[in-house]
Amino acid sequence: MPAEAGQQADGACSHGMTVSWDINDPQMPREPDHFDRFCEWPDGYVRFTYRSDEKKAQRHLSGWAMRNTNNHNGHILKKSCLGVVLCARDCALPDGSRLQLRPAICDKARLKQQKKPCPNCHAALEWIPCRGYSGYPVTNFWRLDGNAIFFQAKGVHDHPRPESKSETEARRSAIKRQMASFYQPQKKRIREPEAGENQDDGGHFSNIPSLENPEEFDIIPDTGFPVPGQPCFSFPNSDAYKAACDLAAFQGDIVPPFQKYPNPRIFLPRPPCSYELAGPGYTNSGPYPTLYKEASSIPDDTDWVHLNALQYNINSYGSFERSFDFTSKQPGWKPALGKADLGESTDHGQFQAVAARPYYNPELPCRYLTTAPPAAPALQTVITTTTKVSYQAYQPPALKCCDNVREVKSLSGCNYDSENTQMSIYLEDLDLPATVAMAASPTASLPLKIPGDCQAIRHTLPFPQDSAPSWTDGAETWDVCPSGPGSTIGYSERISPFFSYDHEDF
């Protein structure tokens, strides 16, 4: 377990692959050598040991939508994944992302949820059940034993991440706290446009719904960026900006920018989380410029409160695939990636087919949307006439992998809930082009040196059920913790000291 201890040291969403216990063992370790940091997005056949006083572990929380499953064992709590809810038409949100709703845990609620139309295009919502465990939903097991809470997961999620519960709860609770004191003043301000500062915001604000319906603010998925130094909107006026940001960030289900990456884990060769914000000038123009361009198409459906801002995932996949024809190079990926769709459209919305139900393909060793990467709005502006856009579009934030040195240009793209500050990036053992964006920093390009080769193994796939992949196999887990003005990357064990939870080390 020393290895795990090392992982834990950097706060990584470590993978209990070297643990000696099994959740079904009659006797669990009495004195665990170490305890893991809570991992909100466990994926794969992992095992963690949490402290018994770990609140999230006590609540058996998970970013995934997990429902209780009766395993007729009072000592072991078993939960199975409910997958994700997507738009049946796979429509593109105004920002180009895709819808990824968190399935309601309650069966009744979920049925109701599925009956609701897509808040974006009003098409039907489609529940994508998880089939990541030999055709069955991924299962999580929790066991309280002594002073530790043991967690074991089985299966690899074969669907995009839904909005995490903690994110939803955090936002909602924040809204409750903020609305009372914030709503009235802003409402008044909006009602008195002559006194407002945002009358001419270059169109960025012209379509922002009235505060009479504050919930509509969630249609501005990328605005509330409580990232220091990074304005929500591009309007310079602090008042208008703050109002929009605060409200947007605290609305019912409005997803703050952090949640743009509900699925922080990045499985290469999909686009990493950062490139979208990388590049010069983004800090002043806003991370998602395309949002504003399409503001007029923003629906006023209050159901948007359910939108998961991090729905960039699916879209990002599409974007990436459009720009990087890795499928032809990766045998295992080719069939399910729907390449047939790639050359058909130039319109943004037409790309929908690209990501349509890719995870249904049984041929995929890992259904590629398991952890779709965050989209790159900036990139979308590049993708115009062909589905295979030059890979150069990713260059700015590119992580160069050569000579054992990787450079992370920026981390600014990694914005997620403070509760999800950890970002695990699993480098798959795919023979990828040497360019891979890893992270972005809002303030500067940060060289990131990583010892060892570029190959990394997604721990979950190569290992048989219940096996314990070892970190020595080449797997590398990254934890990006964007706290404060800069983002932080934690890298387990084999990474150089460049990574740490205190980004000053960068």
Place this chain on the structure above:
DNA sequence: GCGTGCGGGCGCA
């Protein structure tokens, strides 16, 4: 209303 935990019960391998 919904999430969550518990437990009974059923079907299948």
Place this chain on the structure above:
DNA sequence: TGCGCCCGCACGC
């Protein structure tokens, strides 16, 4: 026997 899954119930927020 183990597992997946359905269901109902109770409790808390």
